[in-house]
Amino acid sequence: MPELPEVEITRLGLMPLINHKVSQVVIRNSSLRWPVNLALNSILKDMPLVGLQRRGKYIFASFPIGTLIIHLGMSGRLCIASKKSAVQKHDHVDIIFNGPENKILRYRDPRRFGSITWTEDDPYQHKLIMSLGPEPLDNEFSADYLYEKLRNKSVCIKNAIMNSHVVVGVGNIYASESLFQARVQPHRPAHKISKDEIKSIVDAIKDVIENAINKGGSTLNDFFDVDGKSGYFQNEHHVYARKGMPCYLCDHPILQITLGQRSSFYCKNCQK
DNA sequence: CTGTTCTCCTGTGGGC
DNA sequence: TGCCCACAGGAGAACA
Secondary structure, three states: OOOHHHHHHHHHHHHHHOOOEEEEEEEOOOEOOOEOOOOHHHHHOOOEOOEEEEEOOEEEEEEOOEEEEEEOOOOOEEEEEOOOOOOOOOEEEEEEEOOOOOOEEEEEOOOOOOEEEEEOOOHHHOOOOOOOOOOOOOOOOOHHHHHHHHOOOOOEHHHHHHOOOOOOOOOHHHHHHHHHHHOOOOOOEHHHOOHHHHHHHHHHHHHHHHHHHHOOOOOOOOOEOOOOOEOOOOOOOOOOOOEOOEOOOOOOEEEEEEEOOEEEEEOOOOOO
């Protein structure tokens, strides 16, 4: 489950492909979350990749005439492969580039929750992107902003911060981790959280995400960066998936509850 | 508008 | 060892 840090690491890892021209697009399986445009091969042929940006968990791969909006979903992964890399079972799309090395941007996604969407318009105006909330590391994502945004919302705070229209990039794992760090219990209604606690939550989200990016990291067993090296952040959760195990701060057992049909973990003693 | 539930999918792991 | 099945989850769609 790539979260924002993994997506950012992936984007950075793909930068060597910039300015390379597409020679061929191979679509082995077009049935991702939305059907992949089967005309991509003719659309992108001879087009140079001119930019790689990120908005939330979406990667924008831009070409002179349009943009691929890519989401890794649950199990998606982008890597730079070569002609001699064996194609594996769930390698659904290859974008093959010209040049002596014949680099390949390869999309693999066993569960196919991800998506590759072609647009010739401004990607920031795309309906998937337009209404996204602020980036967690931007100054725009502040205690003032979040407090205002949540003051009338009765949903629990964990579901609120996982809502990409509130703030992007906070998935199930980092939501639990951030709330532990902020010492706020996940099931509390969002509008009953004090301004000070909101500030702690904002700080915690920034800290957790920044940390994960700096560690090059992953919270995911099957996340690999573009060179195939495993992330090494995966066993550093304080509460996630630690049901019944002792809290690192106070030894109380970590509790698991279900919120919005997703597992949530917290320490009843440390979080208020 | 808000909040809730459903949905897509395959790999993994527990139980027997 | 093999079979069955619950579970995992991003986030839009559909629904109340």
